[in-house]
Amino acid sequence: MKRRTFLQGTTVAMMAGVAPKLAFAQDNMITFGGSVPMTGAAAETGQNVLQGYQCAVKFINEEMGGVEIDGKSYQLGLNIFDDASDPARATTLIQRQVDEGINFFLGSFGSNIVLPTCAITEGAGRIMVQAGGGSDLIFTQGRKRVFGIFPRASLQFVSSVNMFTSLDPAVKTVTIIYTNDAFSEFQAEGARASLDEAGIEVIDYIALPAEVSDVSNVLSSVRNNPPDVLVCTTHDQTSILIARQMVSTDTNVPMLYQTLGPQTSAFRDALGNYANGVVTQAYWSERAPFSGDYFGSAADFAAYFRANFDRELTYHMASGAACIVAYIEAAKQAGSLELDAVRDALAALDFECFYGQVRFTDDGDGDASLLGPLLIQRQDGEMEVIAPAEGASADPIYPAPTWEERA
Amino acid sequence: MTLFLQTILNGLVLGGIYSLAAVGFSLVFGVLGIVNLTHGIFVIAGAYGALLLFKQFGIDPLVAIVPIGLVLFVTGYVYQRTIIQWAVSRASLVASLVVTFGVAMMARNGLQLVFGPDVHTITPAYSFMSVTFGPLRIDVVRIVALGASLVLLVVLALVLARTHFGRAIRATAQQPLAAELSGLNVRNLHGLTFGLGAAMAGASGAIIGIVQPFTASSEVAWTLNAFIVVVLGGIGSPAGALVGGLLLGLINALTAQYVGPSLTQAAMFLVLVLMLLVRPAGLLGNAFGESR
Numbered sequence: 257m258k259r260r261t262f263l264q265g266t267t268v269a270m271m272a273g274v275a276p277k278l279a280f281a282q283d284n285m286i287t288f289g290g291s292v293p294m295t296g297a298a299a300e301t302g303q304n305v306l307q308g309y310q311c312a313v314k315f316i317n318e319e320m321g322g323v324e325i326d327g328k329s330y331q332l333g334l335n336i337f338d339d340a341s342d343p344a345r346a347t348t349l350i351q352r353q354v355d356e357g358i359n360f361f362l363g364s365f366g367s368n369i370v371l372p373t374c375a376i377t378e379g380a381g382r383i384m385v386q387a388g389g390g391s392d393l394i395f396t397q398g399r400k401r402v403f404g405i406f407p408r409a410s411l412q413f414v415s416s417v418n419m420f421t422s423l424d425p426a427v428k429t430v431t432i433i434y435t436n437d438a439f440s441e442f443q444a445e446g447a448r449a450s451l452d453e454a455g456i457e458v459i460d461y462i463a464l465p466a467e468v469s470d471v472s473n474v475l476s477s478v479r480n481n482p483p484d485v486l487v488c489t490t491h492d493q494t495s496i497l498i499a500r501q502m503v504s505t506d507t508n509v510p511m512l513y514q515t516l517g518p519q520t521s522a523f524r525d526a527l528g529n530y531a532n533g534v535v536t537q538a539y540w541s542e543r544a545p546f547s548g549d550y551f552g553s554a555a556d557f558a559a560y561f562r563a564n565f566d567r568e569l570t571y572h573m574a575s576g577a578a579c580i581v582a583y584i585e586a587a588k589q590a591g592s593l594e595l596d597a598v599r600d601a602l603a604a605l606d607f608e609c610f611y612g613q614v615r616f617t618d619d620g621d622g623d624a625s626l627l628g629p630l631l632i633q634r635q636d637g638e639m640e641v642i643a644p645a646e647g648a649s650a651d652p653i654y655p656a657p658t659w660e661e662r663a
Numbered sequence: 664m665t666l667f668l669q670t671i672l673n674g675l676v677l678g679g680i681y682s683l684a685a686v687g688f689s690l691v692f693g694v695l696g697i698v699n700l701t702h703g704i705f706v707i708a709g710a711y712g713a714l715l716l717f718k719q720f721g722i723d724p725l726v727a728i729v730p731i732g733l734v735l736f737v738t739g740y741v742y743q744r745t746i747i748q749w750a751v752s753r754a755s756l757v758a759s760l761v762v763t764f765g766v767a768m769m770a771r772n773g774l775q776l777v778f779g780p781d782v783h784t785i786t787p788a789y790s791f792m793s794v795t796f797g798p799l800r801i802d803v804v805r806i807v808a809l810g811a812s813l814v815l816l817v818v819l820a821l822v823l824a825r826t827h828f829g830r831a832i833r834a835t836a837q838q839p840l841a842a843e844l845s846g847l848n849v850r851n852l853h854g855l856t857f858g859l860g861a862a863m864a865g866a867s868g869a870i871i872g873i874v875q876p877f878t879a880s881s882e883v884a885w886t887l888n889a890f891i892v893v894v895l896g897g898i899g900s901p902a903g904a905l906v907g908g909l910l911l912g913l914i915n916a917l918t919a920q921y922v923g924p925s926l927t928q929a930a931m932f933l934v935l936v937l938m939l940l941v942r943p944a945g946l947l948g949n950a951f952g953e954s955r
Contacts, residue, residue: 295772296880299780341880436925463925467884469875472673472801473919476666479800493782496876500784503791504802526784526876530791659791 286323286593287333288313288580289358291349291373292388293365296341300492300520301572302365305388307565308576309334309362315551315560315577316584323584326591332580336362343369347376354380359595362579365572367391367409367439374402383599385582387575391438392446395619401599403582403616405575406539407624409439410446415628416513416537417450419643420485423654427511431460431483433474433498435490443489443515459483468494475507488514496526503530503659510655511535518634521568529663532636533656537629540574540611541641543649544630548609550581557610578611585609665798670920671913672799678912679809680874684867684885685892686816686904687860693899694836694856696756697747700763702889703882704770705735705861709868710785710877711778717785724785724869725811731869732862739861742766744854767882774879785872808870813905815866819859820901832856836899891935897945906946910934 288309293302313332316323322331335358339346346364350373353361361377363370363386370389377384378399387405395408406412420427430451434444441463448458459481462474468490475498478486486509488498495517502512511533517523518536527534542558551557557577561569586601587593606615615623622628631643633652640650656662688702712731713724746766750758792803823829834842835852843849871877871885888911896907911931918930938945 293780295775295780297878299775299878299880300782303780463923465925465928467928469884470673470677470915470919471924472677472805473670473916474924476669476673476920480666493876493878496782496784500790500876501802504804505793505800520782522782522784522876526782526786528786663791 284328284330285333286330286360286587287335287358288360288362288583289335289350289353290362290384291337291339291346291364291369293341293369294338297493298341298366298369298491300522302341304567304570304572305365305576306336307561307567308387308573309336309580311561311565311573312550312577312580314564316580320550323588325587325593332584339364339369341366341369343372347372350376354382359383359593360385360583360598362386362576363388363404367394367442368437370394371438374399378402381595383595383602385579385602387572387579389439390443390621392442393438395617395621399620402620403602404621405578405582405611405614405627406622407628408619408621409442410449411621411624412443412515412537412629413447413450414624415644416447416631417454417456419631419652420451420456421454422643422645423652425655427456427484429457429459429483430485430487431462431478431481432458433462433464433486433488433490435464435466435468435494437466440489440491444487447487447489464490464494468497471498471501472505475501475505478509479505479507482509485509485511485513488512490514490516492517492520492522496523499523499527499530499534503527506659508658512656519570519632519639524634530659531634532662533633533653535631535633535642535652538571538632538639538641539627539629540571541630541632541647542569543641544612544647546608546610546612548607550584551577551610554610574611578609578614581609581611582614585614666920669799670916672801674913674916675909676801676805676809676912677915678909679812680805680867680871680908681888681892681911682905682908683812683815684864684871685889685908686819686901687863687867688886688889689893689896689898689900689904690863691857691860692893694832695743695853697751697759697763698890699857699860700760700886701742701767701770702860702864703884703886704767704774705739705864706868706871706885707774707877707879707882708770709735709865710872711774711783711868712865713869713872714783714785717787723787724873725807728811728815728866728869731865735865736858736862738858740854740858742861743857744850747857748850748853767886771879771882778879780878782876782878783872784876787873790873804873808874811870812867815863816901816905819863823901828855891931894935894938894945897947900947903945903947910946
């Protein structure tokens, strides 16, 4: 046999062997693309979201044997890359995946990354369901194919204000600290608007730079003019810094409320007993009374996650998993994997699962009345739900003990 | 008045930490002419080292400064004698900028692989204590950090001024050729200087670890801070780093209190640009520049 003939024959044989497999992979695999911060400043929460995605894929593939859509069976796959908490890198990664033909995208973590990446997927006619960006800008610029499990930032504070008004003694004054980024600022603005509406005075409204190394001067202002509640719409690292410096400078307020940070094990490790009494938000609790076809109940999800993954369970894992569950449920209801059909089904989605009643607004963010935050307070080391009252596992401790009393 | 004094105190304490974190960068820049973009990695490696020693063996971060300094001294020496030396001798001094940038990226990811992406803090017994001076209040960890910074800066200044090693470093920085003709091993001294810079950075990292939360990606901010401190204070001397650091701390604190906390970085960069325009060698000038 001549060398050229041999090569031609081998190539044809290889192609014949590979081609059906490629076709099989494409026909029977639903691949979700995207990026998350596996490294960089947002890596801690990014890893949490990623494990949420992985948990849902593992459960659906292994425990449910995949999904059946329009009579065909599919396995799920993830095509998620590390964006290193860098929006520029994330946009490059997402554009590449768009070019490769990925149709369904999951979100990164952080509005500063979700915002530019969802603009790319929207422009390319692809869909993104995400649990990492709450900035209003994601949902108010007319996009039709971007869905968020969380309500937009400016609507995330309604349940908090309801709790403030129910406390005894009543909350009269609030100071808000936020960092100069798309999520934190919108959440702070939403908080101020909700507080104004409720007649609670915002006595200080303090902006910090995106990267913070010291808050001594801010805390001097807080000590000079102490509020009933100090609200920090800051990210994990800044929240830890603020709380630690509050303890060490003995800056006491009746309630310290930080929207991000206290959920993490890093916060607990850094603060120890001082973490008790700090209030935060959570968009899901394993004690919540929700259940559905995927995972079963909230408690079942928690048990499955702990049995298969090593990170400490936070609501970010549940939110990440809920993104994939929403996709699959929408595709089932559409009876198709066509982009337009899945998009329309997502927009019309209204179903209960372990995460809660999943429904999106016309702008694509989570319905605030169904998917708004629970309020959590660490009490004796346990994360207790303190509001809304109907789902509460404990009463709020207010006013909180002084730092000295918590030692 | 109390608020003003409190602001000044906060600024000085913060500035002390900036000074210590920058002195190694300043020394390497002054003696070797290298803008070491791996500097922040040494700082954060020091913080991780202190965390490890504290969690595994209960060693206080202030005590851990000694072993961390030794380890990073050796690391810095080897790093300079191999990778940086190769880059500079085969290309130019500018190549060191690219090399240190690349090494910093790899090291950042390496640290994250080893220690994970989570935020870390070191919490010795005095972490949450504060002291008051009349109406003024400051947390103990920051006072301790300032004290340790001053001690280490004074020790470094004495080493540079009073010891044979220090004189050799200064001679190498001022006239490398003359130093070599006098029998000094300039290459070895460059390695030792780089090692000393890395040791100082690691020591500052151990202190920074008790003052604020850190992750591997925090290294970028500490390289940047060091650069600003050197531009403000001047190159090559502990005194320049001290002046630059304290100035940076005061700018940070006064801006945060009287202009707006969100504008601290803008103010820092504004002063940086002004200084480069008005007095590019920094307030105290280049400690070795006049002889060159």
